[in-house]
Amino acid sequence: MPSQTAILDAHYMARALQLARLGQYSTHPNPRVGCVIVRDGEVVGEGWHVRAGEPHAEVHALRQAGERAKGACAYVTLEPCSHHGRTPPCAEALVKAGVTRVVAAMQDPNPQVAGQGLRRLAEAGIEVASGVLEQDARALNPGFLKRMEHGLPFVRAKLAMSLDGRTAMASGESQWITGPAARGAVQRLRARASVVLTSAESVLADNARMTVRADELGLDAETTALVLSRPPLRVLIDGRLRLPLNAPFFQAGPSLVVTAAAPDPRYAEAGHELLCLPAGDGRVDLPGLLDALAARGVNEILLEAGAGLVGAFAQHGLIDEYQLFVAGTFLGSQARPLLDWPLANMSEAPRLKITEMRAVGDDWRVTAIPLPAAGV
Ligand SMILES: NC(=O)c1ccc[n+]([C@@H]2O[C@H](COP(=O)([O-])OP(=O)(O)OC[C@H]3O[C@@H](n4cnc5c(N)ncnc54)[C@H](OP(=O)(O)O)[C@@H]3O)[C@@H](O)[C@H]2O)c1
Numbered sequence: 070m071p072s073q074t075a076i077l078d079a080h081y082m083a084r085a086l087q088l089a090r091l092g093q094y095s096t097h098p099n100p101r102v103g104c105v106i107v108r109d110g111e112v113v114g115e116g117w118h119v120r121a122g123e124p125h126a127e128v129h130a131l132r133q134a135g136e137r138a139k140g141a142c143a144y145v146t147l148e149p150c151s152h153h154g155r156t157p158p159c160a161e162a163l164v165k166a167g168v169t170r171v172v173a174a175m176q177d178p179n180p181q182v183a184g185q186g187l188r189r190l191a192e193a194g195i196e197v198a199s200g201v202l203e204q205d206a207r208a209l210n211p212g213f214l215k216r217m218e219h220g221l222p223f224v225r226a227k228l229a230m231s232l233d234g235r236t237a238m239a240s241g242e243s244q245w246i247t248g249p250a251a252r253g254a255v256q257r258l259r260a261r262a263s264v265v266l267t268s269a270e271s272v273l274a275d276n277a278r279m280t281v282r283a284d285e286l287g288l289d290a291e292t293t294a295l296v297l298s299r300p301p302l303r304v305l306i307d308g309r310l311r312l313p314l315n316a317p318f319f320q321a322g323p324s325l326v327v328t329a330a331a332p333d334p335r336y337a338e339a340g341h342e343l344l345c346l347p348a349g350d351g352r353v354d355l356p357g358l359l360d361a362l363a364a365r366g367v368n369e370i371l372l373e374a375g376a377g378l379v380g381a382f383a384q385h386g387l388i389d390e391y392q393l394f395v396a397g398t399f400l401g402s403q404a405r406p407l408l409d410w411p412l413a414n415m416s417e418a419p420r421l422k423i424t425e426m427r428a429v430g431d432d433w434r435v436t437a438i439p440l441p442a443a444g445v
Pocket residue numbers: 227228229230235236237238240241242243244246267268269270271274275306307308309310352353354355373374375376377378379381405
């Protein structure tokens with residue numbers, strides 16, 4: 070039987086995680102973090118991190134608690150920071166406020182923190198604990214953790230497909246395979262990403278802008294405003310610079326264009342950044358692109374393209390999660406597949422773990438995670 074303390078710790082940490090989730094659309098490149106301060110069984114302070122450069126969750130919660138933080142327990146979804154970044158260290162703020170116990174869901178893998186925040190608290194005589202609801206805390210920040218632990222962003226590939234696994238007609242037509250509820254879910258996936266990554270092919274085929282559309286988000290006014298205050302960076306892979314600068318994609322705001330072609334000053338003149346990243350085969354260097362985006366502090370990428378580019382990412386082993394929206398229709402055998410990925414034998418077929426399946430309007434949403442290849 071879990072102890073009374075363990076039950077209460079899980080209860081208050083669940084609330085802190087709920088608060089952290091409020092930052093899902095706005096904290097990057099920082100992690101989403103929530104904090105709850107409890108004294109004598111009463112919640113005296115709550116806070117969540119809203120935006121990079123603004124106070125951390127602990128600071129908001131301590132401000133709300135005021136004097137009542139003395140002798141209290143602070144629940145934080147990520148180890149309090151110990152370094153001077155854009156804001157002063159939260160470990161110091163907790164010590165100063167006089168809390169007597171700090172419970173973290175997980176240690177911060179950021180090398181600038183990595184256990185030092187908890188150590189600093191323990192040195193100050195504060196009782197510390199870590200690992201409460203750790204799996205949930207990790208699930209909140211897949212991009213931040215991947216970047217800190219592996220130096221890469223988290224890549225989430227979204228595809229809409231028919232029941233026969235097709236993603237576009239042979240003509241390139243693909244609007245709309247799924248219904249409005251699924252499209253709303255895709256808008257929210259865009260909104261939480263640091264980067265929306267697509268290809269010139271897909272943008273040309275769909276005349277797409279790849280922006281976040283406020284009216285399709287299905288979020289309240291305050292959250293929508295938060296989303297629009299930091300829209301994801303739109304990144305276009307255009308190996309041969311075929312998408313004209315007067316396309317709606319470019320008219321919709323600044324973007325990053327990644328190419329295998331030679332530099333062209335017209336992009337900068339039009340307000341877009343051009344990154345030349347040729348691979349040996351005359352195409353864009355996809356692993357190199359992920360390195361470059363991680364170096365810019367990109368946590369989560371939403372990859373929204375067709376069978377060619379998503380297939381290339383899959384073959385390079387660069388996809389962390391698939392979000393497949395499945396519609397009750399057949400597009401037929403001439404339509405484009407889910408992935409351009411020729412496989413000859415069952416032994417080559419990658420395995421995935423389906424972690425979730427849920428109805429979204431009339432469609433189904435499947436979340437699947439690639440499993441490591443056998444023997445790896
Ligand atoms: N159902 C859906 O969810 C969905 C989503 C998006 C798009 N679509 C549809 O999909 C169709 C487009 O699919 P598509 O396969 O023609 O295009 P795509 O997958 O969007 O993009 C293909 C492009 O990706 C780049 N690429 C491919 N392999 C690469 C590699 N190994 N390394 C680097 N770059 C690589 C190439 O760009 P360069 O040629 O520039 O080098 C290639 O032309 C459209 O009809 C669109 O409507 C469907």
